[in-house]
Amino acid sequence: MSSGAPRGQGQVIRLPRGASLSDFADKINANPGSLVQEMFNLGEMVTATQSCSDDTLQILGEHLGFDIQIVSPEDEDRELLAQFNIDLDAEVASDRLVSRPPVVTVMGHVDHGKTKLLDAIRKANVVEGEAGGITQHIGAYQVHVQHDGIERALTVIDTPGHEAFTAMRARGAQVTDIVVLVVAADDGVMPQTIEALNHAKAADVPIVVAVNKIDKPEANPDKVRQQLTEYGLVAEEYGGDTMFVNVAAKPGIGIEDLLEAVLLTADASLELTAPIDGPAQGVAIEAHLDKGRGAVATVLVQKGTLRAGDSIVAGGAHGRVRAMLDENGKPVSEAGPARPVMVLGLTAVPGAGDTFLAAEDDRTVRQIAEQRQARRRAASFANSHRRPSLETIMEQLKEGERTSLNLVLKGDGSGSVEALEDALFKLDIPEEVQLRIIHRGVGAITESDVMLASASSEAVTIIGFNVRASNKVREIADREGVEIRYYTVIYQAIEEIDAALKGLLKPEFEEVELGSAEIRDVFRSSKIGNISGCIVRSGVIRRNAKARLLRDGAVVADNLTISSLKRFKDDATEVREGFECGLTLSNFNNVQVGDIIETFEMREKPRA
Template structure:
């Protein structure tokens, strides 16, 4: 069949249906679409063999490709090829040069070949070889091998029925030498085909000619009328045909590559034949595994059930397999399969088979047995299934960053450190750490501040023990770089006594500030908005005690719940705590909190029971309540001093001060060095319009003098002036002395430590490094871990409604307390609060510009600060809202209400009424009209409705589009009246259905 065969043609040839052929092709792994699809030649051959094997019949052989495998009969003379005259064999000297042959090379015995008296051994049949090879092969190939043997037998039978006569050479000169007989296959290990009694073939001359191709169309190198003659080579038994025109000259033996050694050849292969006398070709080895023919260095005839023989210079092939012989310069192929080809196809194709491919060398050849084109080597084609399987078997690539491994080494990093800082600690390349983080699923740059979790994750992966340095240790290490030691021991001769620092704590409105006012004999409450202390105040008073003028430093802390952090800082810098409890209210929540702060600071407590002058005062109840928290009065056998006081009439003030001094003398040893650089803590700070940043500091060690260079937190500067609580100028301040300091670059935070240094350069460097570390830590905490898993969470946050604020206050402590209180509000997840900026001082133009530049509305909150006229005009022009507050809880309540106002409204269903359908009227214009009677409530036009039938909802989300009373339009119909209505084109209504109407009302949020 010329060209590609179609499925239906193959089905007709095989006598089966097309769907059977399609199913068989699918079993063979070939995916064919329909019966009209074409099938490649090798696939068609496999299909035929598969059907023959399944049916137990021999495969149909192509009539143009008779097999050339030696017959299995015991006749020593080979069967003559059809189409050539029979020539009698005559003896001839083995080394006599052969005369040029005018015709093609004969397949049978060549005339002139010497005849030996010993009979030629019977060659092994193809069937025996097939059986021997099938035992060593897999079971999957057995069916195809048996089919190939049967095809070869059928071809030999056809060859016997149509003998071909051979013609003698045209001239009477030198006759071609005898062609060696069929070579016996060397015994294979474990093969039953091994015949010990079979003698090896005797030496003979090289064959003098080659048989012509069966058809010109099957040999691309042949020409009609036979091939041209070639002068006989020296030592050759006969002539060989010339190479086709345009082919390069045949390589000489000297230019050939060295003969491969037996060690380099594949195991269990039959060895090539020895050279015969008179320059005869070395006979090819016996047939090998099915599909591969024999052949030697200069190949003799091949054999076996597979492809034909062939070698370095291939001789004639044979066998019943698919491929013909072929070698380096291919000899003729044979058999029922495709003709062979060599590396350089020099010889003609074998008789019969389909055009076969030459070796993968220079020059083209006929199409191969598997349909691949000859010529230049190409990459093998793979099926889609094979490519998919190879892709699935691919393993993920692994990237090695080259980062060192720690083996448990401890690495100390500051909070918010970057990968570059980590790389400096372990002497690694920052890029390698970035790659390691990417392999772990984290997207981090080399200079980005990393959170603690990210650093711990990377350290655990690399084998390092990451220890995050606390802010206190970090600050201590920073100061150590400048040879400053805050914890250095001081000699006793340098220590002097100092005043006790007393902090007043208690619940809101229990009279703390009034008590301090009574002690100071100054009205400090009048300046506080709403009578609530907004920030910490530090004062020093002088009290006569035992004939001495003793100084006592008082620190007033807010009692509102928002000032928890400020109370905690006040407890950390104090020596004694005065716990103020109102005699009428008793112990309150902030009272317990202040008590816990004092216990955590491990400072002695003096309880002042205030407001004892009120009629409903019960001091004994206060003593009993505090007993539950571990404060037992002295009259009850405890160690805590309780003093009954009344701030307004001034009752018990002297007893309270005496109790404070007695506690300080009995329980504390209050000393501090008076010389050396000053150290202390910032109590509060604010921005003054005329004086700049003003900080209230408490000196704890040394002496602070005007003109000293100090650093407080991230602020630094030179002390331009010092003021006491009354506004008087001071030249120096010793330990336990609170003063107001002017000259800092910015207001420090409440609770920041300050120290004096030798020069401005040192304090500036310390302040800059503190700012950088705080900024890095803040960025790391706000950013968190940027992982692939948090992408959806970030997208969801983008859909939330947010309230953006800018906080400005008079002192840093108040701003911090307001921010903490706002973030502690209980708000739904649909809204979020963002603080874009915070600061101390008046509202400035930069705050308004930041608010106007934001993509969302921003509100500026001013706490005890105002904006100038110019700033207010700019805010009005830009549409920025500014709110002012003087009491912190008022700001918290209004902001909480604003957050709830940002929530999307929630709606609930409110039932209006129901109507029963009493009749249905048909209208060609508007559809069905329901005649109803209102059973309850009202029926309103354009209201939402649902249709009920037998108590089940038939249709929902309907709309009453028209409503009429008789012929008049109506907006609503009340209970007990009849009406006609339509449901917006919905016509599936029946008599007895109930129509319920409702509306969606906004739900009030609690």
């Protein structure tokens, strides 16, 4: 131990993700150089200004007697906003609260009719524009329905339908008040139905079950009710408290009943209020880069009112609201609680699920965005670059033998890119292959993406999800030898990348037995050595096949080759079971009558 660094007596030190040794030194009034020396003593080489992983900081803290607590991203953000006197969790006076529409998320198994149900609700046709009939984005819409003679608003969030979008589906449940679980009456409860149900339960929100496709001849709505009782959803008609509604989205049967059930559930179990005055706060549900309009984010206002001209920050993106559009593309001057709008004017594309808030001026939002970006960069840098320690140098040398698949992910929306990345990291990847995503972004494939891929020491593939590269970019990619692949359906991308990963594996071989022969006689030849006169007992004996020699059941010689094979005086390629032959073994002469020769070949084993 060096004497330069102070010792703590279990003192708690709070550090942000990706903190450097200099940050740690500031907290304990130490010289950063002394911490660098301590890390060297612990077998890890770290500079004073380098971002450290959480593990590195914990190890150093334990060594020096400090209790290191890594600040969670949420707490980190709260502390950052506190510097600007912004408190997201501040109590709101009851006189400021007004009732707001419920936010409904539609969930369920792929192909159970979620999008068709939404079409019926908002009388629009989304599914025809979707690749393979699978919703590829989160959309948010507001619909108006008559309930007890009063026109009520409902905000509907449509989550994508494939299991690869688990992350986005979970996020949908975090901003929602009620989940509509769509189950096809002809198909019943499926794996994604249970997955969606678990997300809804984790978010602790009421569930209304829409039993869809009841117009089909094989439909069995009662079976769906029975199946869901196993998962704790008991229908009202069975004495439970969950509303089940039979619907058929295509002909539009039961849609009004479903909306009424949603509103009744909202009125019975939820008290939905929010302040309508004050600066707006909410969540970015989806964002993409539009060629003509720049960064476009779909945001759901949760508190306050968002107006055109407001300065806003969403994640690491900031800007001034140039225009707001509703779900039909019509301009909106202001948006209150539970209102989804498309916002134009951000400088960058925020991540799906990033919180947004309006602030007093452009300077405040720019500072918040810049600090968030810096913290995220530090955190991702610390996690993506593990520093070589003295113990891991040998491991890293071994890693040179590994094969890695390096990807650049580009998509039309931040939610799509995030979901694709999430799905790729859930693939069952063998240890000898590494999957590395060196860059991810929203928008068309650019020259800089290709140059980044070509600058890498290893081959990099660019994945374009619903985006393309221009002719100029394609020419550069061809010249630099960079492969670009395009996809419009997410699970097609996942399947192909999974296949590519398996293709990178070194082939596995297995031994396949060909046949065996018993030596009946041994002929001595001065020219070629001992010739074994054999009878083939099983299978086939082939010339040039690999062989081993067994004597009294024990292997005497292995890794031999049958160098010559004859039937009587004629050369033979192979001799089958029951026939006699003469053969010689390469570089092995110690054969005896009664020995058994086994032949085999090595065949490549297909990867599971």
